[in-house]
Amino acid sequence: MNVVVGITGGIAAYKAVGVVRGLVLAGHDVHVVATEAALRFVGRPTLEAISRNPVHTELYEGVAEVRHVALGQRADLVVIAPATANTVAKLAAGIADDLLGNTVLASRAPLLIAPAMHTEMWEHPATRANTALLRERGVHLVGPVAGQLTGQDSGVGRMAEPDAIVAAATGLLAPRDLEGRRLLVTAGGTREPIDPVRFVGNRSSGRQGAAIALRAAARGAEVVLVAANLDIDPPQGVELVQVGTAAELERAAREAAGRADAIVMAAAVADYRPVEVAEDKIKKDETGDELELRLVRNPDILRGLADARAEGQIVVGFAAETERDRERQLELGRAKAARKGVDLLVLNRVGWHEGFATERNAITVLSGVGTIMAEAEGTKAEVADRILDLVAAALPPSASRG
Numbered sequence: 338m339n340v341v342v343g344i345t346g347g348i349a350a351y352k353a354v355g356v357v358r359g360l361v362l363a364g365h366d367v368h369v370v371a372t373e374a375a376l377r378f379v380g381r382p383t384l385e386a387i388s389r390n391p392v393h394t395e396l397y398e399g400v401a402e403v404r405h406v407a408l409g410q411r412a413d414l415v416v417i418a419p420a421t422a423n424t425v426a427k428l429a430a431g432i433a434d435d436l437l438g439n440t441v442l443a444s445r446a447p448l449l450i451a452p453a454m455h456t457e458m459w460e461h462p463a464t465r466a467n468t469a470l471l472r473e474r475g476v477h478l479v480g481p482v483a484g485q486l487t488g489q490d491s492g493v494g495r496m497a498e499p500d501a502i503v504a505a506a507t508g509l510l511a512p513r514d515l516e517g518r519r520l521l522v523t524a525g526g527t528r529e530p531i532d533p534v535r536f537v538g539n540r541s542s543g544r545q546g547a548a549i550a551l552r553a554a555a556r557g558a559e560v561v562l563v564a565a566n567l568d569i570d571p572p573q574g575v576e577l578v579q580v581g582t583a584a585e586l587e588r589a590a591r592e593a594a595g596r597a598d599a600i601v602m603a604a605a606v607a608d609y610r611p612v613e614v615a616e617d618k619i620k621k622d623e624t625g626d627e628l629e630l631r632l633v634r635n636p637d638i639l640r641g642l643a644d645a646r647a648e649g650q651i652v653v654g655f656a657a658e659t660e661r662d663r664e665r666q667l668e669l670g671r672a673k674a675a676r677k678g679v680d681l682l683v684l685n686r687v688g689w690h691e692g693f694a695t696e697r698n699a700i701t702v703l704s705g706v707g708t709i710m711a712e713a714e715g716t717k718a719e720v721a722d723r724i725l726d727l728v729a730a731a732l733p734p735s736a737s738r739g
């Protein structure tokens with residue numbers, strides 16, 4: 338998507354570099370419009386290198402291409418970070434005496450601002466009236482937050498952290514194509530206890546499942562996330578049900594499945610659990626040099642959910658394979674899709690060094706009958722969006738479902 342990042346002249350301008358970088362890493366085409374004052378706080382070369390585009394400041398540059406309106410017209414989102422008290426006032430009044438002011442007025446895209454100023458300025462009746470007016474017009478605000486300000490003082494007025502601004506921006510860019518839909522997503526890896534301190538587990542971090550939950554919520558869905566031992570902070574804005582074992586995951590998933598329009602089983606469910614769970618910690622001097630664990634199959638939760646699904650409910654399974662040969666991998670995927678009775682099967686290759694605990698992923702999505710529906714490679718958020726595109730397309734029109 339095309340994002341204009343407006344930077345105005347406050348000390349927090351140096352942090353705008355993090356906002357630009359976050360948006361570029363999320364795959365957006367970022368165009369920086371900086372005021373003259375902003376460039377006293379952060380250098381043009383830094384912004385050009387990070388945004389991978391020229392930085393615009395001058396109203397009277399690029400007149401032939403009518404740049405003062407073109408940037409705003411092309412934008413899918415305008416973000417202003419930091420927005421000083423002066424900028425907030427100018428936005429409220431619709432003043433267009435610089436390139437950023439023109440860009441904002443020429444844009445029909447959503448506008449997100451991250452105010453940054455001293456507490457007195459933030460609390461001044463003029464600023465309060467201006468922000469109230471902007472909110473009324475549908476402008477989105479992120480922050481300011483309380484914390485250390487530029488001088489010795491601290492209080493409300495500090496710009497929101499770049500990650501929070503990027504998250505708010507990404508939320509606004511998402512299509513609302515899952516509005517009114519309920520999704521059940523499972524994530525993480527189950528742990529099957531051996532004794533009170535040990536378990537049989539797997540290396541799933543829960544990142545991909547959590548990303549799916551987060552992106553589905555950003556696209557308007559009501560999400561229940563059944564999370565087994567996540568390695569990361571649970572995502573905000575979803576209903577979280579924490580579980581430990583496969584049996585707990587099955588119970589929680591069955592409970593939520595009845596109300597779900599789609600089920601995405603990203604969790605790595607342990608296929609086996611110890612037959613017996615020792616009441617007390619197993620001691621070495623009692624077991625000797627070898628310990629034999631007897632394991633029993635866990636129920637196939639995905640298959641159970643797919644068998645019990647209501648008409649129109651979309652069921653998505655995952656397959657993590659170590660097979661290197663592409664054709665053989667697809668064959669395994671096709672067999673798994675058929676065996677599990679899913680509508681979509683997300684195939685990803687895992688190995689000692691791939692797939693787990695990383696920020697990126699590469700997937701192939703198969704239909705229930707084995708057709709390749711999509712191939713995607715990117716951050717786990719980008720991959721999540723590709724999977725959700727297919728879920729959104731597969732869902733029956735909402736009107737036909739009560």
Ligand code: CTP
Pocket residue numbers: 583602603604605606607608635636637638639640653654655656657673
């Ligand atoms: N799954 C499940 N219940 C299990 C095991 C797996 O619901 N007991 C789900 C996973 O959440 C995932 C999919 O099934 O969506 C993939 O499971 P996987 O274990 O890779 O497939 P299997 O059919 O068990 O095949 P194999 O382990 O032999 O590759």
